[in-house]
Amino acid sequence: MRRLGWYAGSAAVLLVAVLPVAWILSLSLKSPATVTDKRLWPADPTLENYRSIFGSALFTRALVNSVGIGLLSTALAVALATPAAYALTRLHFRGKALILPLTLAVAVFPPVAIAGPLFDLWRALRLYDTWPGLVIPYLSFALPLAMWTLTAFFRGLPWEMEQAAQADGATPWQAFRRVVVPLARPGVLTAAILVFFFAWNDFVFAISLTSSDRSRTVPAALAFFPGDERLSQPVGSIAAAAVVVTVPVLVAALVFQRRLVAGLTAGVVKV
Amino acid sequence: MARTRAVLLVVLCAAPLLVACGGGGDRGVILHWYVAEDTAGAYRQAAERCADASAGRYRIRVEPLPQTSDTQRELLVRRLAARDRTVDIMGLDVIWTAEFAEAGWLRPWTGARAVQVSAGVLAGPLATARYRGRLWAAPFTSNTQLLWYRKSRTPSPAPTWDQVIAQAEALPGGDNEVAVQGGRYEGYTVWVNSLLASAGTELVADPDRPDRARAGLAPGPTREALAVIRRLASSPVADGGLSVATEVETEQAMLSGRAAFSLNYASLYATVRDQQPALLADLGWTRYPQVVPGRRSRPPLGGTNLGVGAYSPHPELALDAAACLRSAPNQQVAATGGGLPPTISALYDDPAVVREFPFAELLRQGIEQAAPRPATPAYSDVSLAVQLVLHPPASVNPDTVVPRLRRTIDDALTSKALL
Amino acid sequence: MSIGGATVFVPRRPRRKRRPQAGHRTAWLLTAPAVIVMLAVAAYPVGYAVWLSLHRYDLRFPEQRGFVGLGNYAAVLTASVFWTDLGATVVITVVAVTAEMVLGFAIALILRRGLAGRRAVRAALLLPYGIITVVAAFAWQYAATPDLSFLSDRAWLGERWSSFAVVIATEVWKSTPFVALLLLAGLTAVPDELMETAEIDGAGAWQRFTRVLLPGIRPVLLVVLLYRTLDSIRVFDTVFIQTRGANGTETLSLLAYNQLAVRLNLGLGSAVSVLLFALTAALALSYVWVFRADLRELSRGGR
Numbered sequence: 001m002r003r004l005g006w007y008a009g010s011a012a013v014l015l016v017a018v019l020p021v022a023w024i025l026s027l028s029l030k031s032p033a034t035v036t037d038k039r040l041w042p043a044d045p046t047l048e049n050y051r052s053i054f055g056s057a058l059f060t061r062a063l064v065n066s067v068g069i070g071l072l073s074t075a076l077a078v079a080l081a082t083p084a085a086y087a088l089t090r091l092h093f094r095g096k097a098l099i100l101p102l103t104l105a106v107a108v109f110p111p112v113a114i115a116g117p118l119f120d121l122w123r124a125l126r127l128y129d130t131w132p133g134l135v136i137p138y139l140s141f142a143l144p145l146a147m148w149t150l151t152a153f154f155r156g157l158p159w160e161m162e163q164a165a166q167a168d169g170a171t172p173w174q175a176f177r178r179v180v181v182p183l184a185r186p187g188v189l190t191a192a193i194l195v196f197f198f199a200w201n202d203f204v205f206a207i208s209l210t211s212s213d214r215s216r217t218v219p220a221a222l223a224f225f226p227g228d229e230r231l232s233q234p235v236g237s238i239a240a241a242a243v244v245v246t247v248p249v250l251v252a253a254l255v256f257q258r259r260l261v262a263g264l265t266a267g268v269v270k271v
Numbered sequence: 272m273a274r275t276r277a278v279l280l281v282v283l284c285a286a287p288l289l290v291a292c293g294g295g296g297d298r299g300v301i302l303h304w305y306v307a308e309d310t311a312g313a314y315r316q317a318a319e320r321c322a323d324a325s326a327g328r329y330r331i332r333v334e335p336l337p338q339t340s341d342t343q344r345e346l347l348v349r350r351l352a353a354r355d356r357t358v359d360i361m362g363l364d365v366i367w368t369a370e371f372a373e374a375g376w377l378r379p380w381t382g383a384r385a386v387q388v389s390a391g392v393l394a395g396p397l398a399t400a401r402y403r404g405r406l407w408a409a410p411f412t413s414n415t416q417l418l419w420y421r422k423s424r425t426p427s428p429a430p431t432w433d434q435v436i437a438q439a440e441a442l443p444g445g446d447n448e449v450a451v452q453g454g455r456y457e458g459y460t461v462w463v464n465s466l467l468a469s470a471g472t473e474l475v476a477d478p479d480r481p482d483r484a485r486a487g488l489a490p491g492p493t494r495e496a497l498a499v500i501r502r503l504a505s506s507p508v509a510d511g512g513l514s515v516a517t518e519v520e521t522e523q524a525m526l527s528g529r530a531a532f533s534l535n536y537a538s539l540y541a542t543v544r545d546q547q548p549a550l551l552a553d554l555g556w557t558r559y560p561q562v563v564p565g566r567r568s569r570p571p572l573g574g575t576n577l578g579v580g581a582y583s584p585h586p587e588l589a590l591d592a593a594a595c596l597r598s599a600p601n602q603q604v605a606a607t608g609g610g611l612p613p614t615i616s617a618l619y620d621d622p623a624v625v626r627e628f629p630f631a632e633l634l635r636q637g638i639e640q641a642a643p644r645p646a647t648p649a650y651s652d653v654s655l656a657v658q659l660v661l662h663p664p665a666s667v668n669p670d671t672v673v674p675r676l677r678r679t680i681d682d683a684l685t686s687k688a689l690l
Numbered sequence: 691m692s693i694g695g696a697t698v699f700v701p702r703r704p705r706r707k708r709r710p711q712a713g714h715r716t717a718w719l720l721t722a723p724a725v726i727v728m729l730a731v732a733a734y735p736v737g738y739a740v741w742l743s744l745h746r747y748d749l750r751f752p753e754q755r756g757f758v759g760l761g762n763y764a765a766v767l768t769a770s771v772f773w774t775d776l777g778a779t780v781v782i783t784v785v786a787v788t789a790e791m792v793l794g795f796a797i798a799l800i801l802r803r804g805l806a807g808r809r810a811v812r813a814a815l816l817l818p819y820g821i822i823t824v825v826a827a828f829a830w831q832y833a834a835t836p837d838l839s840f841l842s843d844r845a846w847l848g849e850r851w852s853s854f855a856v857v858i859a860t861e862v863w864k865s866t867p868f869v870a871l872l873l874l875a876g877l878t879a880v881p882d883e884l885m886e887t888a889e890i891d892g893a894g895a896w897q898r899f900t901r902v903l904l905p906g907i908r909p910v911l912l913v914v915l916l917y918r919t920l921d922s923i924r925v926f927d928t929v930f931i932q933t934r935g936a937n938g939t940e941t942l943s944l945l946a947y948n949q950l951a952v953r954l955n956l957g958l959g960s961a962v963s964v965l966l967f968a969l970t971a972a973l974a975l976s977y978v979w980v981f982r983a984d985l986r987e988l989s990r991g992g993r
Contacts, residue, residue, distance in 0.1 A: 009800045010811055017814040020829040020863060021821065023840075027832055040840040084724035093717035099725060106732040108970055110924045112943045113963035114731075116950040117738035119353075128353040140732040143724060201822050203927040204943070208951050211350045212357070219824040223931060224337065224346070235838060242825040253816035257809070260816060264868070265875035345952050352749045352954055374750045455936055481751070515848050515936075648750055652953060659771065682765075686748040686955055689769035689962070690948070 021246065028239035035235050049240035059241055061213035062221035065131070066245070069217060070199040072135045077142035077195050078150075078188060085150035086184075090159065100151065107144035114140060115208035122209060129211050137205045142195045149194055152266035153187030190263035193256060197249070218245050300329045300585050302592050306362030306575070307336045307343055309609035314362075316604055321595035329588045331360070331596070339517075340364045340457045344651065351376040351580065358580035359589040360596070363408055365399035365574050366457075366644050366651075369479060372407045373648035378579040378586050380406040388594055395641050396614040400576045402646060403479050408576035411597040412611040415559075415570045415637040416465075417630065419525060419533045422555040428532065432466075432499045432560045439508040439531050449503060450524035450533040453513040455662045460644065460654040461571045462534075463661060466496035468569035468642030469562040474657070474680065478647035486680040488673060496562055497661075497669035504664035514663035526550070534559070536573065537634055541610040541627075556630050558637065569642035574614065612638065652683035655690040736967060742960035749954035762961035771945065772962070779941040781854060782929075783922040786861040790918055791911075793862065794869025801874050815867035823864060827931035830860040834932075850938045857939060860928045865921070869914055876910030877903070912981050916974065923970055942966045 027035065029045040037043070053059040088096060114137055119128070127133035161183070165175040206220035213221075218241065225238055252260065308314055318331035336343040344367060350358055351371070363371065371377045380388060388409035389397055396410040418435070420428050424442055429435055439447045452458035464474055470492035477483040503509050508531075510516055510524060522539055524530035526547055533539065543550050559570035577593040579586060595601070602613035607627045612634055618624050619635040628634055645653060656679040661667055682688030746758045766772050797815070801808050818826065832838050834846035834856045846852040880903060888898045904911075926943040929935060935944045946966060950959030 003805075006800060006803050006805055009796070010805055010807060013797050013800065014811050014814045016863070017811075017817055017867070020826065020833070021817055023833055024825065024829040027838070036837045038838065038840050080724040080727055083720040087717045087720035091717040091720075093714045096717070099721060102725070103728060105971075105974075106728050108920045108974055109732050109736060110943060110946075110963065110966050110970060112924075112926065112946045112950070113739055113960075113967045114735040116946065116956060116959050116963055117735040117742060119950065120742070120956055121735070121738065123353045129355075136731055137735075139727055143728050143731075147724060197820050203822075203824050203930070204947070208947070211346065211353065211355065219822055219927075222824055222828065224342070235832060238828055239832070242822075242828055246821055246825060249817065249820035249822075253813050253820060257813050257816060260820075261812060261871055264871055348954060349951065370750055374752060512845065512848065515845075655953070686746060686751065686754075686958070687761075687765050689766050689771050689945075689958055690953065 024239050024242050024246075027235060028243045030236060032234075032236055049236040050244070053237050053240050053244070058213060058221060058225075059218075059237075059244075062216055062218045063244070065213070065215050066200060066217040066219075069131055069134050069138070069215070070196050072131065073138040073142050073199040074192050074196045076135065077139055077146040078192050080139075081143055081146035081150050081191065082184070082188060085147055085154050086180075088147075088151050089154040089157075100147070103144035103147050107141055109140065111137075111141075111202075111204040112208075115204055118205075119208055128209060129215050131215055133209050134205055134215055134217070137209070138199050138202060141198055141202075145198060146191045146195050149191040149263050149266060150187055153190065153263070154184065156266070157183050157187075186259065187263075187266075190256075190259050190266075193252060193260060194263050197252075200245070200248075299325075299327050300588055302329050302331050302359040302583075302585060302589055303334050303357050304331050304360040304362070304592075304596075305334045305336055305347060305358060306360075307338055308333065309605065309611060311608040311610070313601075313605045313609035313611075316608070317596050317601040320601065321592055324595060325592070329585070329592055331592055336362070340366075351582075354582045355580075356582050356584055359583040359585060360593050361578045361580060362411070363576045363578045365396070365572060365576060366654075368400055368407050368576065368578075369402045369646045370648045370650055371578065372402045372405075373481070376581050377407045378581050378583070378590070380409065380590065384590055384594055388597060391616055392614050393616050393635070393638055395572055395638050395643065396574055396576070399572065399574070399643055399646070408578040409593050409597045410574070410614040411577045412575045412602065412605055413614045413638050414536050414538075414573035414612055415634065415641050416461075416534050416536055417556045417570070417633065417637065418558065418560055419535055419539055420555045420557070421531050421553050423553050424531045425555075428555075428557055428560075430558075430561050431564050432562060433502060435532055435560050436503055436506055436508060440506060442531055446528055446531065447508050448510050448524055448530040448532070449506075449508050450510055450516065450521040450530040450535075451503065451513070452516055452518060452521055452534070453504070453510075453662075453664045454515045454517045454520075455658050456517060457654055458517055459662060459664075460657045461573070463496075463500070463657050464644050465559065465569055465571045465642050466499055466562055467493060469559075469566065470496040471563065471566065472496070473645065475645035475647055475653060475684065478645040478650075481648060481684075484647050484649075484684050486677040486684075488677050488680075490673065492563075493673050494669045497667050497672065499562055500661070500664050500667045501669060504667065509664075514665070525554075537612055537628060537630075538610045540630070556633065558633065567640060569640060570637045572638065572641035572643045575611075647684065649684050649686065652686070652688060652690060653680055656680045656683040656688060659690055736964075739960040739963050739967075742956050743964050745957050747955070747957040747960075749956065758957070762957050763965070765958065766961045766965065771940075772942075772965075774938060775940045775942050775945045778854075778939055779923060779925070779943075782858055782861065782925055782939075782941065783919060785854075786858045786865070786925075787915070787918045787922050789858070789862045790866045790869045791915060793866045794873055794914075797866065797870035798873035798877055801870070802877050812871075815870060817867075818864050819867040819871075821864070823927040824931055826860055826864050827928045830856055830863070830928075831932045847933055848937070853933050853937050853939045857925075857928050857932055860932070861922065861925060864928075865918060869918060872910060872914050873907065876907035879910075880906035916977050916981075919977075920970055920974055923973065924966070942969075 026041050028049050030042040031046045031048055034042060034044065088099060118137055122128040122133050162175045162179045165179045166172060203219045206217045207223060210216040210220055222238055222241055225234055304318060306314060315333055318333055322330045336346060347361060385406045389406065392410050393413065396413045400406055400408040400410050418428060425438055429438055436449055439449050452462055467474060472489040472492040473487040476485055476487040504513060512520060518536065521533050521535050522542055525533040525539060526543065543554055559568045561568040577597050579589040579593055583589050599615050599618060602615055603618055603621060603624060605611045606613050606618065606624045619631045625631045644650060647653060660672060660676045660679050679688055743762050744757060744759060746754060746756050748754065801811060833841055836843050836845050846856050884902055885898055888902050893901065924943050925941050929939055929941050929944055933939045942962065943966065946959050946962040949955045949962060
């Protein structure tokens, strides 16, 4: 009987987690005429919203911007954080203990506190409304996140294998390449996925530092979708766009589930 | 390998950049016109017509902005502050002239062109395009509000606000709302400003002198004006959603039959004609209500002026293009196609325009006697101050709120106010 | 924004006494780029923000720039809007974080049971975690709009407290999975033997819960609480999309944004940002101080 209670709880969690996503999916399949029919699922599903958003440059450009800026930020963050994480876990040096708390401090800066001065700076440097103009502030949360995940992950690696390889006659560099890199790869991948999600998700920087489809990412584009006169928002188009950008999340949740959970909880418990 | 992956990722990123950088070739210069589009595509038509008339010197590309004034301003202002060079021509709300001119974002109109775009234009709209003695924009369309009513329920509306509300309250049964824009946005300041002007006072004294501008708000008239808000907000004939009502909601109130009276712009007529023709026979219109009996009311003044961006790389072409866009034929199409009242006085006698606006003479009169909102560079802050202190409508206490309103407006005028 | 994991357990293998001494230089060479970039992209703008906050700097009056010392701070701290927004931020933070911790704990307990289908539940949990906050805000907004919603006829976003409810529900929906997954990891670290021993010793379910389980995950609980609190103080996306701050739901981040991006008043906006930053920092520091024993234990690792 109690077991049933736990199963019911499980089912409830599943339902609540999925319902809002299903709802936005449902709205995206409703035509403008039926979007106010107040049904959970459309009587007559249609793909016209999807056609319309892919037909306009606004959304497709925003997608390109989101993907490009996300990948750039991820690449940079991981490239900078990996050697740092390696040094933090493997090497002794003065000031080492300060670095992780520093990343923590940087990570809790309110983005709006950074966005304001950057708006002024970017105006002068002509970086306003450009890709680098977004990638740079993204590093303010991408780097700390990458460093935390990688540090935690690296601490759990069996480093003695590297030493064993060296004892077997390999040079430090060979030991690094043959032993450490394959071991580190899963952690780097996890860190990359987590960082990409955060860049994908950013809103404050995107609306403060962009003004055109040159660099406006999807969340910002969603907030400023042009509407027609009758409804103040084009609900169907926004919903369709929302579904499209949620698909990668869905895929990642299914495919990379274990990796993601491990990355999230790395450091709290031994991986 | 981490490094190979990084390289791959960078290459992946470069690809979209290459795609993005490819641009089409252009015949002649492309001028970007940032404007909130009208529903009938009249603006695009005007853009095409002017491009053709330019004999290939330029083409005009319409860049659509959102429909609400506040959002349009937000997007434009950010670009202009970043010295965006793609802003050639802008559709400016009449309230932005002082702000944009003072910030150095507009190119002034001078000489023959200035004469050309001022000739025959109604005085009110022309004044909104001027600031401190110079012409900063070309008047394009105008707008004002009328009192719309159901003839079957109220054959002849009374002249003042109090009387109109009383008439509505006296109507038997439901469906006796008086619909006004009471939401927390620019439309609310429009209402407040017209009430104050109708009572004989103003929000800001000396608005175009930044060193001397201060809150106006003469005590007696202000109290009378604010009393109207309190009267309506506490009345049973106020819409339940008054505190979030915009033009969309007030139009809807009339269409759905909920409202016996609705304060709306000229576009209500076209909306009713298109969506509910049966209602048209019952739709009446009259002048904006008075606050003080016998004192002429000052309806709101809206509209769009055309400005040229200061950072545009083609100022002369842009000025020419804007002058063409606001010319009489285009204003006529904007009126008959887009339902937007013209700024050229003579067009109100044009038969096509009169057909579109049976109330054309009333419209022209309203525009001529309309109350502009304060022409101060800090206007957007003043509007925010009004919204902060006087919203929601039900909270307005005419006896106690005026000092706070005055203080907040004074702070807003000197960029000291947190809003 | 949240970060997975706080500090780290040293692996339970005996610590190696000897490590390759690569020297300080290599170490700094490897870490310096990351540290420099972090300081550049975060510390520099904040420093600039502090400088801006000491000036009257309104982009619409470019000629009227000038030093005003603490004038902007005085204007901010005496404005009722600031305190109202601070109140709104506190309300959202307190309610949302409490709900997230309680629900997250419950979900962690459910997952810990090891029931069939838990992998599906875990995957489902990653959905709110990974989804874009703006998308979540729209989804909940459309569920709360009377014209569209299949759930309700009421204009939830038209009044203050019901707007809070929608905003908080969105935040809780979005962030509880993070809490749940972390707490689950913490729970898993509490060895089953401890619980079994307690049961053998005659402790009831509730006593096992309070005397063994809770103390066992206390460090993790506190770290998660800290992160969620600091994150919630900065709430922006949800409120922006759903109400744009109307009806008294404006938060401090939104207040700063309005001054900066809408009014182009960089002086006042920077003052608000700096105050928000100071608030966050003060919270973090006081938290770390109060719970320093637990955090030290967490970093020392193992019991």
